[in-house]
Amino acid sequence: MEHKKIKALMIVEQCNPTFPSVPFVAYNLFKEIDRIVDVTLVTHERNRDAFETKTDHKKVIYISQGDFNTKYYNFVEGFATKGRINWPLYHTLTYPIYGEFDNKVYQQFKQSILRGDYDIVHALTPMMPRYPHKVVKACTKTPFLLGPVNGGLPFPSGFQETAKQESANLNFLRALGRSLIPGYVETYKKADKILVGSAYTLQMLKDMFAIPNDKTELFYENGISKDFLSRAKNASDGSKVKLLFVGRLVPYKCADVVIEAISHLDKEIQDKISLSIVGDGSERANLEKQVQELNLGDIVNFVGWINQQQTLEYYSQSDIFCFPSIREFGGAVVLEAMACGLPCIVANNGGIAEYVTEETGFKIDPISREYLVQEVMDKIKLLVKDEPLRKTMSIKAVERVQEFEWERKAKRIVAIYQELIEAKRSFS
Structure with missing residues (x-):
C-alpha cells in the first residue's frame, strides 16, 4: 500500500505548536505523520488559534468545550496550581474536561469509523496512561493505535522528602481513577497496538493488563528537530x-x-x-x-x-x-x-x-x-x-x-499503521 493512500484519524486532544511539553511533542509527531499520510486531526477547541495562525493544515476538527466545563477548569486551575502545582490533584480534578472531549469525539466519529472511512484510528494524547478512548468501541474493523503513553514512575525510595514536596501522597488517585473511569480497561484491552514511552511504563502496562508482547512497542515520545x-x-x-x-x-x-x-x-x-x-x-x-x-x-x-x-x-x-x-x-x-x-x-x-x-x-x-x-x-x-x-x-x-529525529519517528509510526492495517485485513 502506498503511504499517501492511508487515511488516518488522529485524536490528539493536546496538540499545539505554541504550547510546551506534551502539546508541542504531539504537534511535532502529527506534523511529520501528516507529510506522509492523509490525516484528519481531531483536537480541542483551545488549539484553534495556534493552528489557524501557525499552520496551513486544513483537515482539523475542533471539539468545543461546554460553558460549565470552562468555568470548572478556571476553578481547578486556581485551586490546584496555587504556589507549587499539585499535579496528582490537578490531573484528577481536570478529568471531567477530558471526559467531555472523549465523549464528543465518540459521538461525532462513531458512524464514520464503523463505515470504514478511515484506515486507522490513532489516539496520540493524553500521553499519561490513565485515560480511556471511547472510540475504541467503534474500531471493530478499523485498527486502533494508542500512544505513545508514558508515566506512573514512582519516586526513588531514597527521595521521600522530595516526594512529599511534590504531593506524591496523592498518587493513589491514579489507581483509584483507573478502577473507576468507564472504558479505561477496555481501551487497553482492545487496542491493536500500544506505543509506550519508557521501559518502566511498558512493564507496568503489561503487568496490569496482561498485554502480549506483540501488542506493545517501546517508542520514546520525545524527538528532536x-x-x-x-x-x-x-x-x-x-x-x-x-x-x-x-x-x-x-x-x-x-x-x-x-x-x-x-x-x-x-x-x-x-x-x-x-x-x-x-x-x-x-x-x-x-x-x-x-x-x-x-x-x-x-x-x-x-x-x-x-x-x-x-x-x-x-x-x-x-x-x-x-x-x-x-x-x-x-x-x-x-x-x-x-x-x-x-x-x-x-x-x-x-x-x-x-x-x-x-x-x-x-x-x-x-x-x-x-x-x-x-x-x-x-x-x-x-x-x-x-x-x-x-x-x-x-x-x-x-x-x-x-x-530521535521527528521525521524518522514519524516514518516508524506510519510503518506501524501499515502493519496494523494489513493484519486487520488478513484477519477479516
Whole structure:
C-alpha cells in the first residue's frame, strides 16, 4: 500500500505548536505523520488559534468545550496550581474536561469509523496512561493505535522528602481513577497496538493488563528537530568548562543537587567551571539562597525562563549537561543537549536514562540524595579533567540522537499503521 493512500484519524486532544511539553511533542509527531499520510486531526477547541495562525493544515476538527466545563477548569486551575502545582490533584480534578472531549469525539466519529472511512484510528494524547478512548468501541474493523503513553514512575525510595514536596501522597488517585473511569480497561484491552514511552511504563502496562508482547512497542515520545541536529557546537574559548542545567526549577528536577555537587569540588576544579541554570519555578528563590550560602555566586548564573532559540544558544555554547532529575518521563532537554554535543550526567530513573548510553554520558542510580550529590560531583570532576573523553562523548551524543529525529519517528509510526492495517485485513 502506498503511504499517501492511508487515511488516518488522529485524536490528539493536546496538540499545539505554541504550547510546551506534551502539546508541542504531539504537534511535532502529527506534523511529520501528516507529510506522509492523509490525516484528519481531531483536537480541542483551545488549539484553534495556534493552528489557524501557525499552520496551513486544513483537515482539523475542533471539539468545543461546554460553558460549565470552562468555568470548572478556571476553578481547578486556581485551586490546584496555587504556589507549587499539585499535579496528582490537578490531573484528577481536570478529568471531567477530558471526559467531555472523549465523549464528543465518540459521538461525532462513531458512524464514520464503523463505515470504514478511515484506515486507522490513532489516539496520540493524553500521553499519561490513565485515560480511556471511547472510540475504541467503534474500531471493530478499523485498527486502533494508542500512544505513545508514558508515566506512573514512582519516586526513588531514597527521595521521600522530595516526594512529599511534590504531593506524591496523592498518587493513589491514579489507581483509584483507573478502577473507576468507564472504558479505561477496555481501551487497553482492545487496542491493536500500544506505543509506550519508557521501559518502566511498558512493564507496568503489561503487568496490569496482561498485554502480549506483540501488542506493545517501546517508542520514546520525545524527538528532536532538524534545528538542533544542524546546530554545530560552538568552539570553547578555553577559559571555562561550561556546565548547563535546563528545566523547571521544582524539587524533583534536582538543580540543588548540581549546586551542592559543585560546592564539594576542589578549588582547582571550581576555578575552571561555570554553571548556567536555564529555567524558572517555585524553587528559584531557594536555589539562589543556596548559591549565596555556598559562596558560589561567581560560578552559578541564573538565566531564568528564555525562549527556545535563546536556549539553543546556551546548549551550543556549553560543554557538559547536568540534569539529575529523579523522576523524568520524557526529558526532551536531554535530547536537545545531546543534539548539541553535550555529554550528559543524569539520574538513572525514568525515560532520560534510556536516552543516555555509556558512550554519551553517565547514569547515576538515585540511591539517596547524598549518593547522587557525590556521584554528580565525581562525574563533573572527571569530565572537566578529561577533555578527550568530553570530545568523544560529544561525538557519540550527536550520533545517538539521530535516532530521535521527528521525521524518522514519524516514518516508524506510519510503518506501524501499515502493519496494523494489513493484519486487520488478513484477519477479516
